[in-house]
Amino acid sequence: MEIQDFIEKFAEQFDDTDVLEFTPKTVFKELDEWNSLIALSVIAMVDEEYAVTLKGDDIRNSATVEDLYTIVKGRL
Amino acid sequence: MAFLSIPHVSIRGVAACVPGNIEENIDLDVFKEGEAERVIAQTGIERKHIADEHTTTSDLCFRAADDLLNKLGWERESVQLLLFVSTTRDYISPQTSCILQDRLKLSEECITIDMPYGCPGWVIGLFDALSMMQSGQIKRTLLLCGDTPSKMMSPMDKETRPLFGDAGSATALEFDVNAPQMEFHIGTRGKDYESIITPAGGFRHRVTEESLKYVTYGEHLVRRAVDQSMDGMNVFAFGISVAPRSIHSLLEKYELDMNTVDYWLFHQANQYMIEKIRKKVKADKEKTPSILKDFGNVSNASIPLLIVCKCLEAYRTRSIESVACAFGTGLAWGTVHFRTDRIVCLPLIEYEG
Numbered sequence: 073m074e075i076q077d078f079i080e081k082f083a084e085q086f087d088d089t090d091v092l093e094f095t096p097k098t099v100f101k102e103l104d105e106w107n108s109l110i111a112l113s114v115i116a117m118v119d120e121e122y123a124v125t126l127k128g129d130d131i132r133n134s135a136t137v138e139d140l141y142t143i144v145k146g147r148l
Numbered sequence: 149m150a151f152l153s154i155p156h157v158s159i160r161g162v163a164a165c166v167p168g169n170i171e172e173n174i175d176l177d178v179f180k181e182g183e184a185e186r187v188i189a190q191t192g193i194e195r196k197h198i199a200d201e202h203t204t205t206s207d208l209c210f211r212a213a214d215d216l217l218n219k220l221g222w223e224r225e226s227v228q229l230l231l232f233v234s235t236t237r238d239y240i241s242p243q244t245s246c247i248l249q250d251r252l253k254l255s256e257e258c259i260t261i262d263m264p265y266g267c268p269g270w271v272i273g274l275f276d277a278l279s280m281m282q283s284g285q286i287k288r289t290l291l292l293c294g295d296t297p298s299k300m301m302s303p304m305d306k307e308t309r310p311l312f313g314d315a316g317s318a319t320a321l322e323f324d325v326n327a328p329q330m331e332f333h334i335g336t337r338g339k340d341y342e343s344i345i346t347p348a349g350g351f352r353h354r355v356t357e358e359s360l361k362y363v364t365y366g367e368h369l370v371r372r373a374v375d376q377s378m379d380g381m382n383v384f385a386f387g388i389s390v391a392p393r394s395i396h397s398l399l400e401k402y403e404l405d406m407n408t409v410d411y412w413l414f415h416q417a418n419q420y421m422i423e424k425i426r427k428k429v430k431a432d433k434e435k436t437p438s439i440l441k442d443f444g445n446v447s448n449a450s451i452p453l454l455i456v457c458k459c460l461e462a463y464r465t466r467s468i469e470s471v472a473c474a475f476g477t478g479l480a481w482g483t484v485h486f487r488t489d490r491i492v493c494l495p496l497i498e499y500e501g
Binding site for chain 2: 107108109111112115116119125126127128129131
């Protein structure tokens with residue numbers, strides 16, 4: 073699992089935010105488009121792509137995309 | 149894994165009852181500009197039926213049961229077991245099923261049991277009823293499943309307000325040596341009990357002055373400790389992982405052919421979630437009905453409501469093979485594979501005061 077691949081899949085959950093805006097250090101909850109429905113899409117994407125179940129606290133306790141990537145990677 | 153197959157009991161009839169009053173999600177004041185449209189698009193829920201102040205879950209279940217008994221032509225004294233499955237019972241005590249025994253004019257020899265299960269309640273309640281009936285000593289059972297989530301939740305909590313509606317239901321069960329067996333898979337994940345919880349009002353945390361104060365957890369996230377709270381992300385992640393796994397394992401365990409299933413009856417949580425589950429199960433879209441648009445999540449009444457609203461003619465006129473899967477509060481879940489043969493299905497009943 074590569075972080076670049078994870079970032080692209082993460083970015084696909086957004087409609088209006090340009091994929092180029094996303095880096096490992098992106099604080100995703102500060103993006104204008106971020107909302108609870110995108111959070112569900114991210115949970116579904118991680119379930120489908122990596123067969124990992126994220127919990128609400130995983131999202132709440134992650135600041136950057138990299139934080140979330142580290143959690144997913146740790147459960148593979 | 150709790151796999152169980154139970155023979156000798158048939159479903160004879162299903163009825164459901166909803167309050168007449170309707171709440172439109174587009175009109176709710178808990179949303180920011182454009183948010184209502186987004187929530188409706190993703191959840192599929194446009195409106196819900198909401199009980200008035202004087203109507204309880206047991207009133208809705210009573211109407212469904214009373215009409216169903218009349219239509220079936222069952223003598224009231226022939227009902228030997230009444231199960232009332234609800235998280236919104238009339239009183240902390242006594243059991244609501246005792247009150248329903250009297251209202252329905254059932255015999256004093258009738259066994260009555262309350263089961264405070266939420267969303268997984270129809271499948272788990274069906275399993276309990278069948279377990280008690282399979283020896284043949286109990287011939288007829290009423291399984292009443294319902295909830296009025298609107299009374300458990302804060303009207304100022306945008307996490308729950310758009311999702312939940314109120315409904316009651318009745319399922320009639322009869323001992324029958326020729327009935328095909330029903331197969332179940334039941335599971336429990338108590339470590340996540342806080343994902344859907346009403347923290348105060350039970351006996352771990354009694355009602356206090358403090359528990360009646362509204363607390364702000366975020367914008368339009370205002371509730372009291374006596375209101376139900378839900379960690380939507382946890383419940384979503386739980387549902388999309390356990391439901392498909394439970395269904396797959398049941399099909400595999402009993403060597404069932406998914407192509408002969410007529411209906412996939414998924415607990416109606418929200419459209420986004422059941423669509424994810426449907427795709428993972430690889431169930432046909434036409435065989436996976438939804439009532440979310442007009443009723444929302446009606447807790448343990450969602451499967452009987454789905455049958456009467458979307459498949460009434462089919463269940464009435466044909467032999468039907470179904471797989472039902474329900475999940476939620478507990479956290480707990482259950483999947484059942486069952487066959488019915490031309491059962492009594494009442495058209496949706498609307499409750500008037």
